Amino acid sequence: MPEARTASGAQPVMADVAALAGVSHQTVSRVLNGSPNVRAQTRERVLAAIQKLDYRPNTAARALVTRRSQTLGVISFDTTLYGPSQMLYGIEQAARGAGYFITIASLRNHDARSVHEAVDRLRDQAVEGIAVIASRVSAMAALARQTATVPMVTVGPTDPGWLPGAGVDNEAGARTAVRYLLDQGHGTVHHVAGPDDWLEAKARRTGWRRALEDHERPVPESLPGDWSARSGYRAGLRLVDDPRVTAVFCANDHMALGVVRALHETGRRVPEDVSVVGFDDIPEAAFLTPPLTTVRQHFGELGRCGLELLLRRVQFPDPQAAGVDGAHQVAVVAPELIVRASSARPGR
Amino acid sequence: MPEARTASGAQPVMADVAALAGVSHQTVSRVLNGSPNVRAQTRERVLAAIQKLDYRPNTAARALVTRRSQTLGVISFDTTLYGPSQMLYGIEQAARGAGYFITIASLRNHDARSVHEAVDRLRDQAVEGIAVIASRVSAMAALARQTATVPMVTVGPTDPGWLPGAGVDNEAGARTAVRYLLDQGHGTVHHVAGPDDWLEAKARRTGWRRALEDHERPVPESLPGDWSARSGYRAGLRLVDDPRVTAVFCANDHMALGVVRALHETGRRVPEDVSVVGFDDIPEAAFLTPPLTTVRQHFGELGRCGLELLLRRVQFPDPQAAGVDGAHQVAVVAPELIVRASSARPGR
DNA sequence: GTCCGTATTGTTAGCGCTCACAAAACCTTC
DNA sequence: GAAGGTTTTGTGAGCGCTAACAATACGGAC
Known part of the structure; x- marks a missing residue:
């Protein structure tokens, strides 16, 4: 049973350990810092004393002197x-x-x-x-x-x-998603973007645009979002106005989920009428209705x-x-x- | 433009500030700690010196002596x-x-x-x-x-x-949810629980059981979950075996979403055939398909x-x-x- | 036994700060 | 102008630790 305190009633300090082990405080310090030049037997004594007193080094003191x-x-x-x-x-x-x-x-x-x-x-x-x-x-x-x-x-x-x-190569991820949609036969892909001042959002939008350009497809205006499902929902409501929309790439899964909701509410079927792809692969993605195609990040x-x-x-x-x-x-x-x-x- | 370093090339310390301001280090300390007994003019000088040197107190030293x-x-x-x-x-x-x-x-x-x-x-x-x-x-x-x-x-x-x-009164929240379902006319309510060793899970399950007991309804066996959508999905697949299930209260929204998925896959409509209620009100809850009834926590x-x-x-x-x-x-x-x-x- | 090199231990001096106290400066008031 | 109080400022010590150096102890070679 460790005593946790010295006779003085305060937290034990290195000197207390030293006294109990019958060595100098410096030797205690050596043991604590794994110095090789301590006799095995001495080390044992010190360790025993440390345990007995439930001594813990003071990080502030150590930080003060080591500057770390x-x-x-x-x-x-x-x-x-x-x-x-x-x-x-x-x-x-x-x-x-x-x-x-x-x-x-x-x-x-x-x-x-x-x-x-x-x-x-x-x-x-x-x-x-x-x-x-x-x-x-x-x-x-x-x-x-x-x-x-x-x-x-x-x-x-x-x-x-x-x-x-x-970092993750967001641009490559976006490209892959868009290329996949194009390979499926979609004429072009719409995009619900993240907030403009997020690097991830920028990179994903760039990837989306580049992929369309590479395949010489029209690049529709991207819709603004703020990562939230709500913003995805709003974007989705705007997308349904255009009957030519058949594929949407969203900058994250939460917005994708909002888009799906909006499509569903307005009678568009996913994926029969419109394909939706997200980004992140949140743990829920596989269990949404319908399960969400997405770009996984670790x-x-x-x-x-x-x-x-x-x-x-x-x-x-x-x-x-x-x-x-x-x-x-x-x-x-x-x-x-x-x-x-x-x-x-x-x-x- | 602060100088950030003293002539000695190191981070400035209190003594440097004191020297520059023409006072003792203790006066600097007083200023820093908001002691009232410093002449306004002195304080100004010290503050100016602090700013000039871009001095920042050393937390380790302070922690060492104050023990805070x-x-x-x-x-x-x-x-x-x-x-x-x-x-x-x-x-x-x-x-x-x-x-x-x-x-x-x-x-x-x-x-x-x-x-x-x-x-x-x-x-x-x-x-x-x-x-x-x-x-x-x-x-x-x-x-x-x-x-x-x-x-x-x-x-x-x-x-x-x-x-x-x-803490949130999880039990009351669960009760409210279950009572609501019963008020809607459901004969009883099934439960997908959280992990047994979470207090929240226990409390929500207790609330569910108590509410059923209060209304003298049969208490079906609760299904185990681990908070994840996946576990909800698995529980959902088990629930569909029983045609008498018309209402499910899930211990959190993610599991509820999994349950909905399972019901959907097996041809049960939500809410027409089965009502599902979650817990937490995650930001996505309102945008799921269908939007999720849930218990909001702040x-x-x-x-x-x-x-x-x-x-x-x-x-x-x-x-x-x-x-x-x-x-x-x-x-x-x-x-x-x-x-x-x-x-x-x-x-x- | 003496000497030297190496392993082990002890001693001393701070790290940068606050606390307790002492000293000085400044008012009063008589 | 001196005594007594109240600010305001300075001095010294020490928080608990590590780094540098000094001092032992120990082992073998001569």
């Missing part, structure tokens, strides 16, 4: 969305595995001031590195401009060279990759003139098309 | 689910508002060892309080047993007296409440013999039934 906090920061704009929350989880797991703590800073707004505030907050906390999730263009730009006193990576989109990071994996990259930069800062080329933007993951019942050959 | 880390911990079992991720967000926002940092510890497993490990991790980080999200019975029991060296609250379910916390609000409660306990520890009665379990929020098209009078 063992903490990483995560900046996120909407942990509430499926993707970001998944990535956060992946990051957290990976960080823990590496012995780091995670501090989060969610932003409500994404203007430069909020972004800087968040970075400052994290710097105050003395984080050793920062991972940025789910990036808005405006915020990313602000971050990239920041005099980087601390290593940063992005997790999620492959960004346009501002910061290193682990968010958790992404979080893990991003964190690994960050750790590498934290542990070996400045491999060479950081920020430029080379291993700059690793881990570009290719997403995968999952075909389900919401898409089919047109014109039945 | 300005950090709160969050233990969560599945930040990946809708509810928990919402609550996490609410907690983070509230914490930031109060000037606290948040460190998260997600658990993959919920056995006592993992739980203790997480608490230890957070204690190592010197958190001043811990909020526990989305509670599994087993884990909660382990937590309650823990010699509480640090204030803890639960966020989510109203727990059976182990820990204080902010997760974000809940997180905020929980954190406030935690802060109160952190700031005024031990109001009186903590852990017992009184203001023990505040903030029991009543959820709200949202009626949509997935439920209707039976037997058409």
Whole structure:
């Protein structure tokens, strides 16, 4: 039964352990830090004392002298969305595995001031590195401009060279989805886009447009959305006005689901009349009515990759003139098309 | 333009600011901590020096001497689910508002060892309080047993007296949903339950059973689920075997959606043949096919409440013999039934 | 036995901050 | 103008730890 406190009644400190083990505090420190030059027998005694007192090193004291906090920061704009929350989880797991703590800073707004505030907050906390999730263009730009006193990576989109990071090739994913629809025989594909200032939204829209252009198909105007099912629903109601619409590619699954709802309400059948494809492959996608064809992303994996990259930069800062080329933007993951019942050959 | 570094090339410290302002380091400290006994003019000089040097106090040093880390911990079992991720967000926002940092510890497993490990991790980080999200019975029991060296609250379910916390009255929500279905004329209501060891799942199942008993209706066996759409789907496939099933109350929306899918696939119409009700009101619920009747929870609000409660306990520890009665379990929020098209009078 | 090189342990000095107290500055008031 | 109070400011110590160095102990070669 550990005693948890010294005679003095306070949390035990290193000196208490040292006294109990009959060594100097420095030897205790050596044991704690895995120094090789400690006699096995001494180590045992120290460990026993540590256990007996239920001693735990004071992280603040250690951080003060080593100047390392063992903490990483995560900046996120909407942990509430499926993707970001998944990535956060992946990051957290990976960080823990590496012995780091995670501090989060969610932003409500994404203007430069909020972004800087968040970075400052994290710097105050003395984080050793920062991972940025789910990036808005405006915020990313602000971050990239920041005099980087601390290593940063992005997790999620492959960004346009501002910061290193682990990302999915959203453009390729979108292309694949659109090409698939065209291969099914659709004349063209309509698009419900994500918010303009999200990198992911931009990339997916670009992929959609490029795929149409490559196949020399007309490029209809894309409809705006905000990732929510509600916005998808609204977009869907606008799409039904045009009887020539036979295929819709949505920038995420939630909007796709809204589009399906709108089509259904107005008597258009999915997929007989209109094919709908989403993006993300949320766990529900397979169980919607109809099951949703979509582009799968491995968010958790992404979080893990991003964190690994960050750790590498934290542990070996400045491999060479950081920020430029080379291993700059690793881990570009290719997403995968999952075909389900919401898409089919047109014109039945 | 701040200089960010002293002549010595390192991060500026308090002494640098003091020197520049022509005061002692202690006066700088006073300014930083808002001590009233500083002449306005002196304060100005100090603030100017702080700004000029872009000085930021070292949290580790401060934490070392004050023994306060300005950090709160969050233990969560599945930040990946809708509810928990919402609550996490609410907690983070509230914490930031109060000037606290948040460190998260997600658990993959919920056995006592993992739980203790997480608490230890957070204690190592010197958190001043811990909020526990989305509670599994087993884990909660382990937590309650823990010699509480640090204030803890639960966020989510109203727990059976182990820990204080902010929670939704899940049982009442379930009752309301079931009573509503019975009022619609259904003879009884079937139930797809959440995992047995979640408090929320237990409470919702209890509410369901009680409501049936109150109305002297037969209580069918509940079907097991794990919160996922997939598990709902499987449960749905089992339900269709019984032609007498006309109403299903699911412990969350994702499972409800799976049930709907299964019913649809096997030719049963919702709501004409079977009514389905969920729980949570995820943002997609209104846009599913058919739109889902459900019980709305305000997760974000809940997180905020929980954190406030935690802060109160952190700031005024031990109001009186903590852990017992009184203001023990505040903030029991009543959820709200949202009626949509997935439920209707039976037997058409 | 003496000497040297190596393994092991101890000693000292901070890390940057706040706390407790001492000193100085500033008012009053008589 | 001196005594007594109230600000306002400065000084010294120390939070618990690690880094650098000093001091032992130990083993074998001569």
